[in-house]
Amino acid sequence: MREEIRMKLVQQPELREFLRYHPEWYRHLSRQPDKLNEMEKEAKYFYGRTFPQRVEKMQNNVSMAMMLMEMIKMGQNTVTETVQSVTN
Known part of the structure; x- marks a missing residue:
């Protein structure tokens, strides 16, 4: 070589x-x-x-973040509904 x-x-x-x-x-x-x-x-x-692989990785990370945000929102709504049903 x-x-x-x-x-x-x-x-x-x-x-x-x-x-x-x-x-x-x-x-x-x-x-x-x-x-x-x-x-x-x-x-x-x-x-x-490579550029396409980096873009795909970025898209996957953004999708994961969006999914986590949705899960957090759903969790907060469930807690709020539970508290309201207990107080009524």
């Missing part, structure tokens, strides 16, 4: 970890070092760092 690729892997431990999970990239990079950019793209996809 070329020295510049090794240095890049030392500087970016996440890429090194991806390489260990996908050892076929050792062979690809040894034979065609210009595929480093392609490996970086696959690593981003693997770790969920």
Whole structure:
């Protein structure tokens, strides 16, 4: 493997970890070092760092927050109704 690729892997431990999970990239990079950019793209996809994946994660978080807010509102309404029925 070329020295510049090794240095890049030392500087970016996440890429090194991806390489260990996908050892076929050792062979690809040894034979065609210009595929480093392609490996970086696959690593981003693997770790969920592409733009569409980030947007989806954000949407899921917003949905979860909305659901929790609805549950809290329903809980408050139930407590209020219970208190009113006890006082009547």
